[in-house]
Amino acid sequence: MTTAMLNSSRTASSADTATPVATPVAPRPRRRANPLASTRVQSVLLLAALLGSWEAAVRWFKVPQHLVPPVSDIAVALWRGLATGPMAKDGFWYHGGVTLAEILLGFFVGGGIGLAIGIVISQMPRLEALLEPYVAALQSVPKVAVAPIIVVWLGFGISSKVVIICLLTFFPVLVTSIAGFKAVDTDRIDLLRSLSASPWQIFRKAKFPTALPYIFAGLNMAAAFSVVGAVVGEFVGAQAGLGVLILQMEAQADTGGSFAVCIVLSVIGILLTSALRRVQRRVLHWMPADTSQRPVNT
Amino acid sequence: MNAPLRPDYIRIEGLSKTFGGGNEGVLALKDIDCTIAQGSFVTIVGPSGCGKSTLLRILAGLLDYGMGTVMLDGQPIRGTRRDVGVVFQSSILLPWRTILENVMLPAEVLGLDMKKARDRAMQLLQMVRLEGFEHKLPRQLSGGMQQRASIARALLHDPKILLMDEPFGALDAMTRERMNLELQRIWMESGKTVVLITHSIPEAVFLGDKVFVMSPRPGTLERVLPIDLPRPRTMDAMSHPRFAAASASIRERFSHAASFD
Numbered sequence: 001m002t003t004a005m006l007n008s009s010r011t012a013s014s015a016d017t018a019t020p021v022a023t024p025v026a027p028r029p030r031r032r033a034n035p036l037a038s039t040r041v042q043s044v045l046l047l048a049a050l051l052g053s054w055e056a057a058v059r060w061f062k063v064p065q066h067l068v069p070p071v072s073d074i075a076v077a078l079w080r081g082l083a084t085g086p087m088a089k090d091g092f093w094y095h096g097g098v099t100l101a102e103i104l105l106g107f108f109v110g111g112g113i114g115l116a117i118g119i120v121i122s123q124m125p126r127l128e129a130l131l132e133p134y135v136a137a138l139q140s141v142p143k144v145a146v147a148p149i150i151v152v153w154l155g156f157g158i159s160s161k162v163v164i165i166c167l168l169t170f171f172p173v174l175v176t177s178i179a180g181f182k183a184v185d186t187d188r189i190d191l192l193r194s195l196s197a198s199p200w201q202i203f204r205k206a207k208f209p210t211a212l213p214y215i216f217a218g219l220n221m222a223a224a225f226s227v228v229g230a231v232v233g234e235f236v237g238a239q240a241g242l243g244v245l246i247l248q249m250e251a252q253a254d255t256g257g258s259f260a261v262c263i264v265l266s267v268i269g270i271l272l273t274s275a276l277r278r279v280q281r282r283v284l285h286w287m288p289a290d291t292s293q294r295p296v297n298t
Numbered sequence: 299m300n301a302p303l304r305p306d307y308i309r310i311e312g313l314s315k316t317f318g319g320g321n322e323g324v325l326a327l328k329d330i331d332c333t334i335a336q337g338s339f340v341t342i343v344g345p346s347g348c349g350k351s352t353l354l355r356i357l358a359g360l361l362d363y364g365m366g367t368v369m370l371d372g373q374p375i376r377g378t379r380r381d382v383g384v385v386f387q388s389s390i391l392l393p394w395r396t397i398l399e400n401v402m403l404p405a406e407v408l409g410l411d412m413k414k415a416r417d418r419a420m421q422l423l424q425m426v427r428l429e430g431f432e433h434k435l436p437r438q439l440s441g442g443m444q445q446r447a448s449i450a451r452a453l454l455h456d457p458k459i460l461l462m463d464e465p466f467g468a469l470d471a472m473t474r475e476r477m478n479l480e481l482q483r484i485w486m487e488s489g490k491t492v493v494l495i496t497h498s499i500p501e502a503v504f505l506g507d508k509v510f511v512m513s514p515r516p517g518t519l520e521r522v523l524p525i526d527l528p529r530p531r532t533m534d535a536m537s538h539p540r541f542a543a544a545s546a547s548i549r550e551r552f553s554h555a556a557s558f559d
Contacts, residue, residue, distance in 0.1 A: 187390045194358050194384040195407040195455075196377075205403070209394050286394040286435055 069256035078260035106165020118177030165229035169222035180214025307336035313366035325516035341506035349517020383452035389444035391436035398432035422450035
């Protein structure tokens with residue numbers, strides 16, 4: 001998945017920004033004169049064309065609105081939802097706020113516990129060997145399947161959703177951090193040992209920085225999972241949240257509204273992953289561009 | 299500074315080392331006896347599996363030894379020591395640190411005065427001809443430059459002994475020759491005791507005051523060959539008859555040892 005993303009972004013960036021080494025300076029002004037040649041402009045045009053044909057097809061074939069609403073209906077629903085007060089029970093801000101709080105709490109608590117346990121386990125080889133089969137077994141349990149049980153235990157409030165998200169975010173961070181600490185080569189440890197470094201110094205100066213790229217891979221997975229966890233948890237049983245809003249709208253055959261909520265959820269997901277990427281790029285600034293830094297705004 | 303240089307600065311007596319236990323155990327080193335004089339440059343040469351790296355790791359305190367005594371400056375070696383600097387086969391620069399930060403790593407670990415350490419790191423980088431690269435990341439440097447940075451790092455805390463485990467093994471022949479000249483210069487400037495492991499006979503003869511020739515299975519010290527060539531040696535030394543004679547005698551040892559297999 002990652003390589004595909006990397007490749008696509010690399011081709012995109014090389015097409016619309018010329019690096020001084022790769023191409024001579026001359027083509028630049030010509031490109032500015034013809035904005036249609038830019039891949040970014042082209043992808044916006046593609047989106048416009050797709051949405052336009054969606055609108056046209058729905059109207060032309062008279063598709064019932066509760067099956068596939070026209071794009072304009074979704075836009076109106078989105079506008080109505082956003083034009084509400086922050087505490088309005090039918091508005092996007094209120095429900096979005098609840099869902100976002102669940103996502104952030106679940107991400108940080110679940111990811112944090114996963115990282116902490118991953119660190120502790122990896123420093124104790126015997127404990128790691130003891131727990132490894134359980135981690136592998138638990139990892140393959142579909143965590144969303146236990147969502148109804150969690151709701152029964154913890155009720156319809158925010159806590160059951162946070163716990164469901166924690167279950168989803170905990171494992172990727174745990175597994176990748178264990179893998180990251182395993183990737184520390186003995187050379188680096190020998191180097192520090194030759195300087196009479198303490199175990200804590202070895203951890204801080206060699207092991208943890210080596211494991212960080214792996215940990216970030218886990219956090220990226222966890223970020224995507226946390227949005228899924230919030231919606232699933234809210235579907236199962238909740239008083240508020242965007243998942244609840246989707247269920248309410250579907251009950252009223254308001255498919256346009258459901259689509260609008262999906263857009264809000266996607267925006268939350270995108271904001272979360274891009275914030276994480278920003279942190280990652282700062283922390284892993286030393287990595288070559290093609291493994292950690294995707295050239296987004298070069 | 300003016301104290302007489304100890305002729306037995308490093309003294310190894312009856313050293314044996316076995317890896318693993320019981321019947322599975324592999325004898326890596328058998329009955330090693332030798333002394334290394336303070337301020338001298340000793341090279342250890344031998345085919346792979348002769349236990350030369352094991353010997354170096356024992357000297358560095360990274361490896362326990364089974365039998366025998368290993369004394370450094372009159373004290374038995376028990377674990378790693380501050381007065382030893384190690385250069386490994388690969389440069390092992392930490393990729394998230396700049397060259398300067400890498401060179402200053404020993405100061406952080408040993409809790410030295412960071413201001414002084416920084417000045418010294420800059421001097422050392424100048425000595426290994428890396429001035430101007432302080433703030434580059436390791437991956438922006440060539441293999442030879444990375445290895446020179448690792449030599450500067452090994453010298454930062456001013457160790458009395460520099461242990462080098464095939465430091466130039468991964469470099470191409472041209473770079474390697476240049477690195478040999480540089481290392482000789484650094485050694486002559488710093489006055490350290492250097493123990494360098496190599497599998498290259500010309501490198502061993504070119505650099506060493508003495509060449510320790512080791513043979514494998516089990517690892518034993520076959521002989522100690524003094525190299526009587528004037529310093530500083532240049533690449534022309536390689537065409538000196540005594541250079542050729544020393545190389546030939548080591549090579550003969552190896553083919554002799556191999557015939558036992």
